[in-house]
Amino acid sequence: MSTDRSKRIYLSPPHMGGSEQKYIAEAFESNFIAPLGPQVNGFEKDFSEISGFKHCAALTSGTAAMHLALRILGVSSGDVVIASDLTFIGSVSPVTFLGAEPVFVDSDYETWNMDPELLDKAIKSCIAEGRTPKAVVPTDLYGQCADYDRILEVLKPYSIPLVIDAAESVGSMYKGKFAGKGAFAAVYSFNGNKIITSSGGGMLASDDEETIEKARWLSQQAREPKPYYEHNEIGYNYRMSNVVAAIGRGQLEVLEERVRRKREIFDFYEQRLASHKGLSFMPDPDFGKSNRWLTVMLIDSSLFGATPEEIRLALEKENIESRPVWNPMHRQPVFKNCQTFGGKVGEDLFEHGLCLPCGTAMTADELELVVSTILNCRK
Template identity: 70%
Template sequence: MPANKNNRIYLSPPHMGGNEQEYVRQAFESNFIAPLGPMVNGFEHDFSKLTGFAHCAALSSGTAALHIALRLLGVETGDVVIASSLTFIGSVSPITFLGAEPVFIDCDYKSWNMDPDLLAEAVDHYISQGRKPKAVIPTDLYGQCADYDRILEILEPHGIPMVVDAAESVGATYKGRHAGKGALMAAYSFNGNKIITTSGGGLLASDDEDMISRARWLSQQAKEPKPYYEHEEIGYNYRMSNLVAAVGRGQVEVIPERVKRKREIFDYYEQELGSIAGVSFMPEADYGQCNRWLTVMLIDAEEFGASPDEIRIALENENIESRPVWQPMHKQPIFKNNTVFGGKVSEDLFKRGLCLPSGTAMSAEELDRIIELIKRCGR
């Protein structure tokens, strides 16, 4: 039977693995409903095992994880923090929470991630001004790791820490290491549309035990170890709840299956559409394996016969969700006065890019329907 047009096809909806309800049941039976509890501890342990990081703090969001990471590094008013321009604002807004100045680096066409050559230029520029950057935050875009080793080659001689925004790259690898591994700290997101989800939530990981211990403390309002509530510093209400962590434990178990399916979906889109004039897809860098969180297509409107937005509208008219590539941070009105190194590559990807439905529970029939609709948009 033909697919029902009324059944909306979402960009990347949650996909439960089967054991989430059992973990949630255990949480209910133990009466650990409020934040903290054995599921939080278990989820942190599971994620340490997955990533290879020695220590993890489960938090309320990936944005919270980056906020605490920058707080741990002593970022404050007037500091420079360098970040990817082609990213979601949650990668960058924590810089502003602490009064620091975000400086943006364009991406390269090889990986769509932070361009190391432009990063080197930016680091030299600010050091020559006596304003050594307090941190660098490369984003792993659409599930592809940034070139960590090349970035570290630039940063380590100056003692500048790297905090990876791995919100989109759970399950991806860089030179055989899990996404984020190799950074001083890495932040992950489990928002509803990520490759695995806890409905909301995030996590901060590091091999530095003291940092993660302090992150946990800050995430629980920075309460001093006394029988009453005493505070010498300002903290946050950023801890993950036991119920949310229970969902996460079930999701971690199916990460290999989710990555496999995401990559199959990407390969099928590329197989069916990649030979059409004016159509290309996000490349995979030679140093790792992308989790293909979202399949991203590039359209040359003149060659193909339709623009990315015309395709998006045509899909939406058939109750199918798609989305433009992230608008670069240096083009956001709120950051119009911030410095950017480069900018043309991310602007081009934003102009030509379209994120296609990539849900791992999507049927073959739904996938074929999307592909056929895209083909019809062309000449």
């Protein structure tokens, strides 16, 4: 098989659905090109209807949405926020924007998400130190919802608000409800590699109207309602552009189709590879339905005969992108002084995990090429 392939197979590239151009044309015809406009309002309304949240604010990124959620909850210097250890830094860095300290909680093997038992230990430890956490932020890893009910049960005695990082789980379900539902607030991302994309952007969703109204106000530089510019608080330039929202509206129309295709691709890889010794895949707990944003494979090199890095490099020779699992936050130099509860599960998943290309426009031949390249790595 040739190693000089001109067409790169990306990990999870954008896949337009067809209606995006229509909404973009409407944005141009109305001359609402800058932030705000009818498409932003429409995107928020469309997302509210799909997610079940009563109120949504369209923003520049999922990180911006997390920043605003924590700011509105009053997170400030000296506070503690408990977050998933195995995650992307964007779900955690907003804690530091506000001068607070993240405390990391490891995953469990059943869900790969925040371990509720370790969460309980972390909360009790923080309280014993005189610092009740201001929020808990579990990440829905690779589209798999965390076990919200178990986490909420842990939080209930302490009245600690739950903010779900659902950046990777748009279209996933937890016990029949949209990912993130049931939390004080949920954060979503429409980055270029997500299951649907607006080229960038994010969403903050909540059933609390006051929260979303304040998020919108803060996202527009916290300008007071006067005919001139007056600011009693520091705000941000976080509002989504009308053109970006237009793309998002078109993408929402194909969300169900994208979830179906992502799950088909995951099933294909699992059926073709899981029967080989040393290869396994991310679990699928019965409480939810993952959107399978990324297909993640675990490799036991002693059984399979190749390491994750050897497989990644073999795929790269065929111009195929793959990627290691997130490197846990407690291993990041910027968080070297932060407290962590557990850590071994995340380290194990990072050491043995590999994210496989799963773009929803992948062809059967491309999928076969990925499989054959992986199997050819065996020594």
